[in-house]
Amino acid sequence: MKKDVKIGLIGYGTVGSGVYGLLKKNSEVIAARTGLNVSVKMICDLRADKIASEVTGTALTTNWKDIINDKEIDTVVELIGGVEPAKSMIIEALKAGKNVVTANKKLLAEAGSEIFSIVKNSKVKLGFEASVGGGIPCLDALKSGLVGNRINSVMGILNGTTNYILTRMEEGGLSFGDALKEAQREGFAEADPTFDIEGYDAGHKITLLGMLSFNKEIDYSAVSKEGITRISSIDMHFAREMGYVIKLLGIAKDVNGKIDVRVHPTMIRKNHQLASVRREFNAILFDADMTGNVVLFGKGAGSFPTASAVISDVVKISQNSMTEDSALHLDGKAELLPSGERCSRFYFRMRTEDSSGVLEKVAGVFAKNNISIASVVQKEKDSTDNTVPLIIMTHSASEASMKKSLELINGFDFIKEEVVVIRVED
Amino acid sequence: MKKDVKIGLIGYGTVGSGVYGLLKKNSEVIAARTGLNVSVKMICDLRADKIASEVTGTALTTNWKDIINDKEIDTVVELIGGVEPAKSMIIEALKAGKNVVTANKKLLAEAGSEIFSIVKNSKVKLGFEASVGGGIPCLDALKSGLVGNRINSVMGILNGTTNYILTRMEEGGLSFGDALKEAQREGFAEADPTFDIEGYDAGHKITLLGMLSFNKEIDYSAVSKEGITRISSIDMHFAREMGYVIKLLGIAKDVNGKIDVRVHPTMIRKNHQLASVRREFNAILFDADMTGNVVLFGKGAGSFPTASAVISDVVKISQNSMTEDSALHLDGKAELLPSGERCSRFYFRMRTEDSSGVLEKVAGVFAKNNISIASVVQKEKDSTDNTVPLIIMTHSASEASMKKSLELINGFDFIKEEVVVIRVED
Numbered sequence: 001m002k003k004d005v006k007i008g009l010i011g012y013g014t015v016g017s018g019v020y021g022l023l024k025k026n027s028e029v030i031a032a033r034t035g036l037n038v039s040v041k042m043i044c045d046l047r048a049d050k051i052a053s054e055v056t057g058t059a060l061t062t063n064w065k066d067i068i069n070d071k072e073i074d075t076v077v078e079l080i081g082g083v084e085p086a087k088s089m090i091i092e093a094l095k096a097g098k099n100v101v102t103a104n105k106k107l108l109a110e111a112g113s114e115i116f117s118i119v120k121n122s123k124v125k126l127g128f129e130a131s132v133g134g135g136i137p138c139l140d141a142l143k144s145g146l147v148g149n150r151i152n153s154v155m156g157i158l159n160g161t162t163n164y165i166l167t168r169m170e171e172g173g174l175s176f177g178d179a180l181k182e183a184q185r186e187g188f189a190e191a192d193p194t195f196d197i198e199g200y201d202a203g204h205k206i207t208l209l210g211m212l213s214f215n216k217e218i219d220y221s222a223v224s225k226e227g228i229t230r231i232s233s234i235d236m237h238f239a240r241e242m243g244y245v246i247k248l249l250g251i252a253k254d255v256n257g258k259i260d261v262r263v264h265p266t267m268i269r270k271n272h273q274l275a276s277v278r279r280e281f282n283a284i285l286f287d288a289d290m291t292g293n294v295v296l297f298g299k300g301a302g303s304f305p306t307a308s309a310v311i312s313d314v315v316k317i318s319q320n321s322m323t324e325d326s327a328l329h330l331d332g333k334a335e336l337l338p339s340g341e342r343c344s345r346f347y348f349r350m351r352t353e354d355s356s357g358v359l360e361k362v363a364g365v366f367a368k369n370n371i372s373i374a375s376v377v378q379k380e381k382d383s384t385d386n387t388v389p390l391i392i393m394t395h396s397a398s399e400a401s402m403k404k405s406l407e408l409i410n411g412f413d414f415i416k417e418e419v420v421v422i423r424v425e426d
Numbered sequence: 427m428k429k430d431v432k433i434g435l436i437g438y439g440t441v442g443s444g445v446y447g448l449l450k451k452n453s454e455v456i457a458a459r460t461g462l463n464v465s466v467k468m469i470c471d472l473r474a475d476k477i478a479s480e481v482t483g484t485a486l487t488t489n490w491k492d493i494i495n496d497k498e499i500d501t502v503v504e505l506i507g508g509v510e511p512a513k514s515m516i517i518e519a520l521k522a523g524k525n526v527v528t529a530n531k532k533l534l535a536e537a538g539s540e541i542f543s544i545v546k547n548s549k550v551k552l553g554f555e556a557s558v559g560g561g562i563p564c565l566d567a568l569k570s571g572l573v574g575n576r577i578n579s580v581m582g583i584l585n586g587t588t589n590y591i592l593t594r595m596e597e598g599g600l601s602f603g604d605a606l607k608e609a610q611r612e613g614f615a616e617a618d619p620t621f622d623i624e625g626y627d628a629g630h631k632i633t634l635l636g637m638l639s640f641n642k643e644i645d646y647s648a649v650s651k652e653g654i655t656r657i658s659s660i661d662m663h664f665a666r667e668m669g670y671v672i673k674l675l676g677i678a679k680d681v682n683g684k685i686d687v688r689v690h691p692t693m694i695r696k697n698h699q700l701a702s703v704r705r706e707f708n709a710i711l712f713d714a715d716m717t718g719n720v721v722l723f724g725k726g727a728g729s730f731p732t733a734s735a736v737i738s739d740v741v742k743i744s745q746n747s748m749t750e751d752s753a754l755h756l757d758g759k760a761e762l763l764p765s766g767e768r769c770s771r772f773y774f775r776m777r778t779e780d781s782s783g784v785l786e787k788v789a790g791v792f793a794k795n796n797i798s799i800a801s802v803v804q805k806e807k808d809s810t811d812n813t814v815p816l817i818i819m820t821h822s823a824s825e826a827s828m829k830k831s832l833e834l835i836n837g838f839d840f841i842k843e844e845v846v847v848i849r850v851e852d
Contacts, residue, residue: 022574022716029576033569033641033755129571135717137571143459144570145555145563148448148737150455215459273723276702290448290734291561294724297699298717308716311574329459 002031005318006041008067008098010089011079012051015103015130016043018303019077019310020055030311036318038311042067064089068096075099075314083107087115094118094126101313103130103306109204109220116330127313132158132205135305136298137312138284142212149288151213153253155425158205158263160280160300161196162228162248164188166265167278170236170245176229188280198227199248199263206250209284210261214254216334218261224339226264230420235349238377238391239267239422245275246422253337260337267347267424340400345374345424348392348406353414354381362390365408371397387416393424428457431744432467433527434493436515437506438477441529441556442469444733445503446481456737462744464737468493490515494522501740504528509537520544520552527739529556529732535630535646542756553739558584558631561731562724563738564710568638575714577639579679581851584631584689586706586726587622588654588674590614592691593704596662596671602655614706624653625674625689632676635710636687640680642760650688650765656846657691661775664803664817665693665848671701672848679763686763693773693850766826771800771850774832776816779840780807788816791834797823813842819850 009016020040023030031037042059044067045051052060061067067076068089076093078100080086086107090100095118102108108115108128119126129139133156142151157163161183168179180197183189195201203225210218228248239246244267252261268275273295277283282300287293299305352358359378366373377391394402402421409419435442446466449456457463468485470493471477478486487493493502494515502519504526506512512533516526521544528534534541534554545552555565559582568577583589587609594605606623609615621627629651636644654674665672670693678687694701699721703709708726713719725731778784785804792799798821807814820828828847835845 018716026574026576026716029641030574032757033573035755135714136720137567140571141563141567141722144742145566145738146734147459147741148452148456148734150452215455271702276697288561288734290444290452290730292725292731294562294722296567296720296722298720304716305718308572308574308714312571315573316570329461331458 002035002037003318005036005038005074005314006072007038007075007077007314008070008073009040009043009077009079010064010067011081012043012045012047013079014303015306015310016045016079017054018307019079020058022304022307022311030315034315034319036315038314038318041073042070068092068098073098075101075317077310077314078102078104079310081106083111087111090115091118094122094124097124099125099127099317101127101130101310101317103128103310105131105201105204105208109207113217125317127317128208129313130306130309132208133282133284133296134298134300134302135308136282136284136296136300137309138296139212140312141294141296142209142286146286146288146291146294149290151254152287152289153251154209154213154284154286155249155251155274156206156209156284157247157274157277157282158202158250158284158300159196159248160282161189161193162202163277163282164280165197166228166231166246166248169231169233173233175233176231197229199225202248202250202263206252206261206263209250210252210259210334211330213252213286214259214334215329215331216259217330217332218259218334218336222336224262224264228265231265231422232420234389235420235422238349239347241377242375242393243270244268244424245270247274247277249274249425251425255337257335258337259334260342262339265422267422269426340398340403342399343396345396345426346394346402347422347424348394348409349420350390350409351387351416352390353416354386354388355414358414359390361412362392362409365405366392366394369401369405371395371401371405428461428463429744431462431464431500431740432498433464433501433503433740434496434499435466435469436490436493436502436504438469438471438473439505440729441732441736442471442505443480444729445505445736446484448730448733448737456741460741460745462741464740464744467499468496494518494524499524501525501527501743503736503740504530505736507532509533513537513541516541517544520548520550523550525551525553525743527553527556527736527743529554529736531557531627531630531634535633539643551743553743554634555739556732556735558634559708559710559722560724560726560728561734562708562710562722562726563735564722565638566738567720567722568635568712572712572714572717572720575716577680578713578715579677580635580639580710580712581675581677581700582632582635582710583673583700583703583708584628584676584710584726585622585674586708587615587619588628589703589708590706591623592654592657592672592674595657595659599659601659602657623655625651628674628676628689632678632687632689635676636678636685636760637756639678639712640685640760641755641757642685643756643758644685644687644760644762648762650690652690654691657848658846660815661846661848664775665773667803668801668819669696670694670850671696673700673703675700675851677851681763683761684763685760686768688765691848693848695852766824766829768825769822771822771852772820772828773848773850774818774820774835775846776835777813777842778816779842780812780814781840784840785816787838788818788835791831792818792820795827795831797821797827797831
């Protein structure tokens with residue numbers, strides 16, 4: 001005896017059309033596995049006219065309230081992204097007693113608490129597997145598979161655009177600008193790439209992963225976010241020489257009860273489990289007390305992979321088997337580790353005048369700030385000007401000491417462009 | 427309002443003591459996340475006297491029926507392994523209305539159908555996440571995260587013992603025998619390692635993964651299984667020269683509706699996603715139609731990782747949120763691809779007399795069987811005897827052609843030891 005599940009789809013873009021296409025192709029296999037006949041009953045999209053020829057057997061509307069008001073629709077799938085009007089749609093749907101499935105990491109990371117509290121105090125369910133890691137079932141792994149573990153840390157390559165760019169810079173020797181243009185041509189970067197390359201998207205995702213890992217609310221605006229725009233091929237080169245690769249990582253760690261959460265370009269050793277994740281792929285590494293490291297790898301975006309995550313939530317909700325959502329067991333606000341207290345090794349790349357006394361003065365700044373130098377690389381000067389790259393790798397030091405040193409070094413006359421610092425995760 | 431969940435543990439060995447220890451350490455965090463107070467109410471172990479000092483607040487018995495008869499126990503965790511008496515225990519527990527969680531891949535792969543049919547016709551639940559991949563939540567990823575996908579193939583490094591041995595042969599240049607001894611010293615191999623090194627354990631796991639991937643019953647006894655005992659350092663060497671590594675893989679593929687399922691040493695390219703899985707770690711690669719490749723990596727065995735999987739099942743069952751088990755939607759018996767029809771490239775390693783005409787005769791065998799040769803490596807002869815290693819890599823050919831060729835080549839007088847064939851997965 002099959003059970004009918006009728007969903008209402010708000011937004012027929014990349015992911016929305018993927019959900020429709022997935023069900024068209026695979027609804028039989030889903031029914032055989034789960035006993036559920038899942039179908040799209042209504043689609044809301046402002047371009048309803050344009051998509052009419054693409055969809056059959058499905059009502060179309062430009063008014064999302066038609067979906068909320070449809071009594072047969074039990075689950076609303078919100079795929080328009082952004083905070084408003086998505087937030088109002090989701091809240092109205094929940095209040096109307098409908099379950100909601102969304103891929104909207106921005107909304108949940110920036111303004112999720114109101115939504116979570118509505119869900120907590122009702123019988124409806126909220127699924128957001130699709131908001132992190134695309135087709136990789138990473139939230140479910142965390143909430144269900146690792147439920148018996150304390151999470152020490154979670155880190156991941158959470159944004160395909162930046163990983164594509166860094167991979168092409170690393171492997172193809174491209175500049176950041178050329179790699180970005182290639183990513184745009186290949187469909188891996190938006191026309192306006194700010195959101196991805198500045199680390200905001202990865203920031204949303206690590207905020208959600210951090211909340212679920214540590215069962216605390218995390219204030220997205222307090223999460224340190226640094227993008228990849230200042231990374232150059234020369235950094236790729238020196239990283240490789242030292243046995244590292246550079247990846248944009250989202251990191252959330254439990255440091256003696258304080259949560260250290262951030263996004264930044266990171267040097268990781270070339271045999272690190274995230275180092276071999278190439279191009280548009282994503283991967284998430286959980287360090288959990290019982291299992292040790294668990295790594296999940298796959299496509300972090302795209303029409304069908306993200307649709308796969310949406311459908312897994314729809315099925316779980318419809319089977320009444322949604323894992324009791326730990327997002328709804330958030331135990332107050334996380335105490336965040338002040339960024340100055342964070343410790344790591346640092347890579348400094350300076351462009352200096354080729355004159356005597358430079359290294360002495362730079363080394364003096366590090367000494368004064370109690371930063372111990374691990375290695376120094378100074379190359380022959382460029383033929384085009386009178387500058388040389390000077391690379392210093394430090395031993396572990398606090399972020400506060402790094403920032404003080406950075407300010408002082410940037411103040412020297414002989415420093416010819418703003419110093420680049422990359423954090424090292426050993 | 428917390429709900430009490432009392433489990434009965436049958437078997438207090440490596441995994442059983444891990445479950446007890448995990449709950450001792452993490453039951454509070456589980457309660458905070460899920461609202462469940464999970465505790466071990468009774469342990470059955472034949473060495474009850476010996477373990478009495480290790481466990482507190484928990485009843486001990488040597489008679490497993492005491493657990494079945496305890497009305498307060500709702501979930502029985504079977505961790506003794508093997509077919510009998512585990513099978514009888516599980517069946518009695520299910521019939522007594524108790525849910526069952528087990529790590530027993532041998533039982534489920536070899537004799538699961540009776541158990542599955544009892545579960546199918548009752549309200550009780552069966553969890554067996556711990557039976558494949560230890561702490562890696564791979565069955566849940568397959569059943570729930572990938573529920574909207576058709577699975578094209580699943581392959582994995584499913585046995586830590588053999589992966590440890592192969593890693594040490596590859597990286598340390600050890601012989602098979604020395605690597606096995608080291609694995610035994612380090613606790614990664616049993617005193618009698620047959621079960622692991624002959625591929626039986628990986629066979630059980632790929633049988634279960636195959637059943638869940640393709641929703642068909644798979645007859646374990648019909649699964650081709652070949653272990654790693656004939657792999658030598660010389661194969662590691664030639665594989666590396668050709669850009670490959672050798673891994674023991676469990677593979678299950680859908681080949682036009684027929685299921686191709688097998689375990690054997692496999693040459694995979696060194697940039698393959700499973701190639702970098704070292705030592706005792708496991709990894710599972712799903713090729714799914716919507717998500718593309720999804721890879722899960724972690725510890726495939728051990729006390730706490732496996733306990734983590736057991737507890738995730740206990741929690742799911744207790745939240746009444748166990749994913750509708752696709753093992754219980756098995757749609758008849760799988761039609762298995764006859765092994766002779768399977769196609770791949772093959773690596774042949776021969777030890778031949780160093781005499782003229784050898785290569786011609788070997789090449790003649792391949793030609794007669796329509797196997798096209800991709801590359802040949804023949805090295806200078808050993809100083810110790812009058813033999814040379816002859817390596818031939820073929821283009822794709824059927825297993826039937828390979829077997830015919832193998833028989834003919836083994837029959838030549840100039841072949842000085844049984845030819846080693848390794849399948850290549852490109």
